[in-house]
Amino acid sequence: MLFKRLVNGLEVFALVATAWTVLLLFTAQPPVSGDPVQDDGARIFAARCSGCHGAKGQGLSGPQLAGVVAERFPDPADQAAVVANGRNGMPAFGSRLTAEELEAVVEFTRTRLGS
Amino acid sequence: MSADSSVPAQSRWQSRLLVAAVAGAGISILLGVYGRIHDPAGQQTISGFFGSTLAFKAWMASLVLFFALLQLTTALRIWGRIPWPRTLPPWFSQVHRLSGTLAFLATLPVAYHCLWAIGFEPDMSQPRRFIHSLLGCFFYGAFVVKVVAVRSRRLPGWMLPAIGGTVFTSLVGLWLTSSLWFFTNIGFPGF
Numbered sequence: 001m002l003f004k005r006l007v008n009g010l011e012v013f014a015l016v017a018t019a020w021t022v023l024l025l026f027t028a029q030p031p032v033s034g035d036p037v038q039d040d041g042a043r044i045f046a047a048r049c050s051g052c053h054g055a056k057g058q059g060l061s062g063p064q065l066a067g068v069v070a071e072r073f074p075d076p077a078d079q080a081a082v083v084a085n086g087r088n089g090m091p092a093f094g095s096r097l098t099a100e101e102l103e104a105v106v107e108f109t110r111t112r113l114g115s
Numbered sequence: 116m117s118a119d120s121s122v123p124a125q126s127r128w129q130s131r132l133l134v135a136a137v138a139g140a141g142i143s144i145l146l147g148v149y150g151r152i153h154d155p156a157g158q159q160t161i162s163g164f165f166g167s168t169l170a171f172k173a174w175m176a177s178l179v180l181f182f183a184l185l186q187l188t189t190a191l192r193i194w195g196r197i198p199w200p201r202t203l204p205p206w207f208s209q210v211h212r213l214s215g216t217l218a219f220l221a222t223l224p225v226a227y228h229c230l231w232a233i234g235f236e237p238d239m240s241q242p243r244r245f246i247h248s249l250l251g252c253f254f255y256g257a258f259v260v261k262v263v264a265v266r267s268r269r270l271p272g273w274m275l276p277a278i279g280g281t282v283f284t285s286l287v288g289l290w291l292t293s294s295l296w297f298f299t300n301i302g303f304p305g306f
Contacts, residue, residue: 007209010216021223025149025231028156047156051168051232061169061301086241088300089169091233096155 041108044101048093049109057113062090070110080106128267132274135263143256146226150235150248160228165306168232172225173297173305179225180290182218186211187283194276218286219258226251247292254285 046055053059057066073079080102086092093102165171189211191197200207229251236244261278264270297305 003206003209007213007216010213010220014216014220017220017223021227024227025153028231051156060167061297061305086238086244089296091155091236091244092238092241 040101041104041106042112044097044105045108045113048097049105052090057109065109066113069113076106076110079110125269128269131267132260132264132270135260138263139256139259141256142259143252146230146252146255147235147248150230150252151237153230153234155234156232160232161224167306168228169297169301170305172228173294173301175221175225176290176294179218179221180286180294182214182221183283183286185214186218187279189214190276190279222254226255243292243296247289250285250288250292254282254289257282257285 045053045057049062049065050057051060052062053065054062057069058064069079073082082090083097083102083106084092084094097105160168162168162171165174188197189207192199192203193208193211235252236248239245257278261275261282264275264278
């Protein structure tokens with residue numbers, strides 16, 4: 001009987017957790033750095049890329065970028081193509097970033113990331 | 116008399132199931148629409164003691180699969196498809212319910228990160244992500260249908276196992292297109 005009550009209670013908790021998750025989906029906002037000197041590339045990297053590549057580009061589930069990405073992609077256009085179209089587990093950002101934003105974040109990862 | 120009274124009863128479960136199917140389809144579509152139009156945050160959310168949210172998700176999805184397997188096994192016993200345990204303890208059906216509830220609860224943080232941070236993948240040239248996105252939306256719709264069906268009396272005997280099997284199959288598909296991919300491409304155990 002106690003076990004049944006526990007299961008009933010857990011089902012109610014699941015309902016509440018579902019409602020809370022839905023609420024979060026519509027209300028959660030990505031953190032904003034608030035640093036006025038950050039350029040677009042840094043801002044976009046922090047918002048879009050750091051989750052997988054690490055805040056300093058050191059690599060997490062995505063590969064390390066800091067200090068190595070320019071070697072891996074001597075032509076920035078090749079790197080931009082990967083960002084735009086995605087590859088392996090990386091999502092495509094082509095439809096989510098403007099051409100200028102794409103260029104800015106690629107430039108940031110090649111020049112300032114990790115420095 | 117029994118034939119007369121069975122008509123409204125049959126009509127009742129059919130209507131109820133139809134409403135559940137429409138609600139399930141609606142939820143699947145709503146999730147897909149949200150994932151498509153929401154601007155993906157691209158942020159890590161929860162990672163627990165794992166190194167990254169992706170590792171957390173891969174293991175949570177594996178936990179979901181474990182609970183789903185437990186629910187499948189207990190369902191098979193309840194429906195008499197496996198002989199063990201010989202006599203059903205009084206708490207057995209509660210274990211079945213508990214495993215389903217825990218499986219569902221464990222999907223929530225995973226789905227949250229998928230929807231909020233990554234979004235729906237509409238590009239069919241990315242088959243893994245495309246199929247994963249479709250299955251993710253489908254799963255919650257099918258789950259709604261199952262929750263309603265399990266409370267409906269007078270369903271044809273094959274229907275609940277068919278719905279439950281569909282939910283389970285979609286979960287296996289989700290695991291194959293996420294956790295298995297993570298463990299084989301990123302690393303195992305990955306944290």
